[in-house]
Amino acid sequence: xxxxxxxxxxxxxxxxxxxxxxxxxxxxxxxxxxxxxxxxxxxxxxxxxxxxxxxxxxxxxxxxxxxxxxxxxxxxxxxxxxxxxxxxxxxxxxxxxxxxxxxxxxxxxxxxxxxxxxxxxxxxxxxxxxxxxxxxxxxxxxxxxxxxxxxxxxxxxxxxxxxxxxxxxxxxxxxxxxxxxxxxxxxxxxxxxxxxxxxxxxxxxxxxxxxxxxxxxxxxxxxxxxxxxxxxxxxxxxxxxxxxxxxxxxxxxxxxxxxxxxxxxxxxxxxxxx
Amino acid sequence: xxxxxxxxxxxxxxxxxxxxxxxxxxxxxxxxxxxxxxxxxxxxxxxxxxxxxxxxxxxxxxxxxxxxxxxxxxxxxxxxxxxxxxxxxxxxxxxxxxxxxxxxxxxxxxxxxxxxxxxxxxxxxxxxxxxxxxxxxxxxxxxxxxxxxxxxxxxxxxxxxxxxxxxxxxxxxxxxxxxxxxxxxxxxxxxxxxxxxxxxxxxxxxxxxxxxxxxxxxxxxxxxxxxxxxxxxxxxxxxxxxxxxxxxxxxxxxxxxxxxxxx
Numbered sequence: 001x002x003x004x005x006x007x008x009x010x011x012x013x014x015x016x017x018x019x020x021x022x023x024x025x026x027x028x029x030x031x032x033x034x035x036x037x038x039x040x041x042x043x044x045x046x047x048x049x050x051x052x053x054x055x056x057x058x059x060x061x062x063x064x065x066x067x068x069x070x071x072x073x074x075x076x077x078x079x080x081x082x083x084x085x086x087x088x089x090x091x092x093x094x095x096x097x098x099x100x101x102x103x104x105x106x107x108x109x110x111x112x113x114x115x116x117x118x119x120x121x122x123x124x125x126x127x128x129x130x131x132x133x134x135x136x137x138x139x140x141x142x143x144x145x146x147x148x149x150x151x152x153x154x155x156x157x158x159x160x161x162x163x164x165x166x167x168x169x170x171x172x173x174x175x176x177x178x179x180x181x182x183x184x185x186x187x188x189x190x191x192x193x194x195x196x197x198x199x200x201x202x203x204x205x206x207x208x209x210x211x212x213x214x215x216x217x218x219x220x221x222x223x224x225x226x227x228x229x230x231x232x233x234x235x236x237x238x239x240x241x242x243x244x245x246x247x248x249x250x251x252x253x254x255x256x257x258x259x260x261x262x263x264x265x266x267x268x269x270x271x272x273x274x
Numbered sequence: 275x276x277x278x279x280x281x282x283x284x285x286x287x288x289x290x291x292x293x294x295x296x297x298x299x300x301x302x303x304x305x306x307x308x309x310x311x312x313x314x315x316x317x318x319x320x321x322x323x324x325x326x327x328x329x330x331x332x333x334x335x336x337x338x339x340x341x342x343x344x345x346x347x348x349x350x351x352x353x354x355x356x357x358x359x360x361x362x363x364x365x366x367x368x369x370x371x372x373x374x375x376x377x378x379x380x381x382x383x384x385x386x387x388x389x390x391x392x393x394x395x396x397x398x399x400x401x402x403x404x405x406x407x408x409x410x411x412x413x414x415x416x417x418x419x420x421x422x423x424x425x426x427x428x429x430x431x432x433x434x435x436x437x438x439x440x441x442x443x444x445x446x447x448x449x450x451x452x453x454x455x456x457x458x459x460x461x462x463x464x465x466x467x468x469x470x471x472x473x474x475x476x477x478x479x480x481x482x483x484x485x486x487x488x489x490x491x492x493x494x495x496x497x498x499x500x501x502x503x504x505x506x507x508x509x510x511x512x513x514x515x516x517x518x519x520x521x522x523x524x525x526x527x528x529x530x531x532x533x534x535x536x537x
C-alpha cells in the first residue's frame with residue numbers, strides 16, 4: 001500500500017483511544033494501588049492483600065472459578081461434539097449462542113424466581129414429597145447460575161475446533177483398535193486442545209471477576225475478586241485497596257492467558273518430538 | 275461415531291431446555307395477573323402497560339438505546355479507521371504491539387474496566403452520567419470493531435488498491451470506492467457486535483454511571499435487589515423481542531451479503 005500517510009492519519013483517533021482508554025487506566029490502577037485513603041504513597045495495600053483474609057478470599061474465588069469452568073467444560077464438550085455431527089449444525093450453534101445475547105441481568109433475575117422459596121423447583125420438590133429447600137443464596141446456586149451464563153462461551157470455541165477435526169481421524173483410530181475412551185483421550189482431546197483452552201480462558205477470567213451474580217444469587221455467601229473490587233470502590237470507597245485487588249486480578253489474568261494462549265510454534269515442535 | 279444416537283439427542287435436548295427455560299419462564303410470568311413468579315392466575319398485559327406508563331422506565335429504555343446506537347456508531351468509525359491504519363503498518367513489531375493493546379480491553383474483566391474508567395473520569399474531571407457512560411461504551415466497543423474489520427482488510431488484495439491508483443483514483447476515492455465497500459460486511463458485523471455489547475453491559479456502566487443516569491441493566495439490578503417485580507418480567511419480554519429482531523436482522527443481512535460476495 002503506497003498511501004502510507006493517509007494510513008497514519010486514520011490511526012490518530014485510534015491511537016488516542018489506546019492512550020486514553022487502554023494505557024492510562026492500567027497506569028492509574030497501578031498508581032492508585034500505591035495510595036492510602038488520604039492519598040499518601042504506601043505499600044500498605046499490598047501488605048493487606050497478603051494477609052490471610054485476602055488470600056483466603058482469593059483462594060475461594062479461584063476455587064469457584066475452577067468449579068464453574070470444570071462444570072462448563074464437562075457439559076459443553078459432549079454438547080459441542082453432538083452439534084458438530086448434526087445436519088444443520090450452524091443453525092443449532094446459533095440457537096446455543098442466542099441466549100448469550102439476552103441481557104445478563106435478566107437471565108440472573110429469572111433464577112431469583114426459579115430458585116426462590118415458592119419457585120417451580122420447590123413446587124416440584126413439594127409435589128413429590130420433599131420439603132422446601134433454601135436454594136437461593138447458596139454457593140451451589142451461584143455455581144449453577146454461573147455455569148448457565150457461561151455455557152455458550154464454552155461451547156462456541158470447542159465447537160469450532162471439533163468442527164475442524166476430520167471425522168476420518170476418529171474412524172482411523174477406532175479401526176486401529178483404540179477404544180472409544182482411548183480415542184477421546186489420545187486423539188480427540190489433543191487435537192481440539194486449542195478450543196478447550198480458548199473456552200477455559202473465556203470462562204475462567206470472567207468467573208473470577210463476577211460480582212453481580214454473587215450479590216443477586218449467592219447473597220453474601222460467595223465473595224469473588226470482582227465482588228471485593230466492587231465493594232472497595234463503590235461501598236467502602238477505598239480505591240487504593242480496590243486498585244490493589246485489581247492489580248492482582250490483572251496479574252492472574254495474564255498468567256491464565258499465558259497458560260491458555262495458543263502456542264503454535266511450541267505445540268508443533270512438541271508434536272514433532274512425540 | 276458419526277451417527278447420533280438417542281442418548282446424544284436426549285442430552286442435547288436437555289442442554290437446550292436448560293438454556294431456554296429460564297428465559298421463557300420470565301416471559302411467561304410477565305403475562306401473569308398475579309404479582310409474583312409463582313402460580314399463574316390469568317393472562318394480562320398490565321405489566322407491559324406499567325412499563326410504558328412509568329416515565330422513568332421509558333427514559334431509561336431510551337437512554338439505553340441512545341447510548342447503544344451512538345457508542346456503536348462512533349466505535350465503528352474509530353475502529354474501522356484503526357483497522358485500515360493497522361493494515362497499512364509496515365513495522366511488524368509495532369503492529370503486533372498495537373494488536374496486543376487492542377485486545378487488552380476484550381479480555382479484561384468488566385470490573386477492572388469499570389473501576390479503572392471510574393478513576394480516569396474522576397481524575398480528568400468528567401461528571402459521571404451520560405458522558406462517562408457513552409465514552410466507556412465507545413471505549414470497550416472499539417477493539418471489537420477492529421477485530422471484526424481486520425480480517426476483511428487482510429483478505430483484500432493489495433493489487434485492488436494498486437489497480438485503482440493506476441487507473442487514476444485519488445486516495446480518497448480508493449478509500450470510499452474500493453476499501454470501504456470491500457470491508458463493508460466486517461464493518462456491519464462490528465457495528466452489530468458493538469451494539470449488543472453496549473446493550474448487554476452491566477458492570478462497566480454500574481461503575482461509571484452517576485446518580486441521575488441509568489441504563490436498563492443497572493436499573494434491573496437495583497429492581498432485582500429489591501425483590502421480584504413482574505415489571506422486570508415485562509421488561510425482559512420487550513428486551514427478548516428486540517434481541518430476536520436484531521439477531522434475525524443481522525442474520526438476514528449478513529447471509530445476503532455473503533451470497534453477494536460469493537457471486
